[in-house]
Amino acid sequence: MPIIEDQLFRRIKKQTGQAIGDFNLIEEGDRIAVGISGGKDSYTLLHILDSLRRRAPIRYELVAVNVDPGFPGYRKDHIEAHLREHGFTYHLESTDCSAIIDAKLRPGSSYCAFCARLRRGVLYTVADRLGCNKLALGHHLDDFIETLLLNQFYIGTLAAMSPRLLADNGRHTVIRPLVYVEEARIVEFSERNAFPIVCCSCPVVGAADQKRQRMKQLISELAEENPQLRRSLIGALGNVQPRHLMDPRLTPFAPLGKRPDMV
Numbered sequence: 001m002p003i004i005e006d007q008l009f010r011r012i013k014k015q016t017g018q019a020i021g022d023f024n025l026i027e028e029g030d031r032i033a034v035g036i037s038g039g040k041d042s043y044t045l046l047h048i049l050d051s052l053r054r055r056a057p058i059r060y061e062l063v064a065v066n067v068d069p070g071f072p073g074y075r076k077d078h079i080e081a082h083l084r085e086h087g088f089t090y091h092l093e094s095t096d097c098s099a100i101i102d103a104k105l106r107p108g109s110s111y112c113a114f115c116a117r118l119r120r121g122v123l124y125t126v127a128d129r130l131g132c133n134k135l136a137l138g139h140h141l142d143d144f145i146e147t148l149l150l151n152q153f154y155i156g157t158l159a160a161m162s163p164r165l166l167a168d169n170g171r172h173t174v175i176r177p178l179v180y181v182e183e184a185r186i187v188e189f190s191e192r193n194a195f196p197i198v199c200c201s202c203p204v205v206g207a208a209d210q211k212r213q214r215m216k217q218l219i220s221e222l223a224e225e226n227p228q229l230r231r232s233l234i235g236a237l238g239n240v241q242p243r244h245l246m247d248p249r250l251t252p253f254a255p256l257g258k259r260p261d262m263v
């Protein structure tokens with residue numbers, strides 16, 4: 001079934017194009033690995049990037065990459081059928097992440113966070129092998145602002161995510177082109193196009209991250225009073241006023257010689 005190119009599609013495409021321009025996410029000659037989990041966000045990302053690519057003034061390539069974490073029952077065949085039906089170039093990577101987690105997860109550590117780190121490592125390796133210089137992930141506006149609040153409420157730091165980040169290995173650039181797209185629009189888009197959603201089938205699936213759920217709920221409640229709330233929070237990430245913060249690495253409070261390294 002072809003993608004429905006209605007107003008919702010055009011809106012998501014426009015917001016994605018805006019982010020690509022604002023943060024210089026895509027450049028001439030890029031070969032981009034698009035991480036496809038089988039979830040709504042990454043299917044949306046792939047279809048929108050592909051549509052933008054067809055009309056783009058620059059040339060870039062997309063390769064959909066799925067990492068099979070190795071949990072029994074993971075329906076990667078559904079993902080593959082969708083990628084094939086829509087004519088995407090794709091690669092499916094089988095892994096034994098599940099066995100590694102069972103063997104190495106330390107008591108008290110987060111199952112999902114450990115799994116995500118392993119998957120990210122595999123994505124970098126596969127991107128290298130496929131000659132991709134960038135890795136696109138499906139994080140959207142709500143992921144950014146929930147992370148911003150989580151970090152403030154529970155970690156004590158003012159940080160969220162970057163739409164464009166050079167990976168620690170110094171080789172790959174991670175891009176998040178859906179930064180301006182609200183999750184609710186992605187849910188609608190995914191349902192309207194009947195994307196074949198595949199769950200990771202891990203042992204803790206369904207045990208949602210309680211703190212993130214709490215942030216989601218809080219944002220939804222406050223957004224009822226202030227419909228601009230999400231836009232305001234995402235805007236705040238691009239409008240930092242260091243003089244009105246209290247990080248000594250940003251503002252030289254102490255006399256010279258006693259100052260911490262500036263960032």
Ligand SMILES: Nc1ncnc2c1ncn2[C@@H]1O[C@H](COP(=O)(O)OP(=O)(O)OP(=O)(O)O)[C@@H](O)[C@H]1O
Binds near residue numbers: 037041042043119137
């Ligand atoms: N198994 C996987 N294979 C390839 N890429 C993945 C995989 N899991 C996650 N990703 C990438 O990392 C992004 C963030 O992953 P996360 O687990 O937070 O998923 P999510 O927010 O539920 O998104 P989605 O709806 O795409 O699953 C995804 O949007 C996708 O681009």
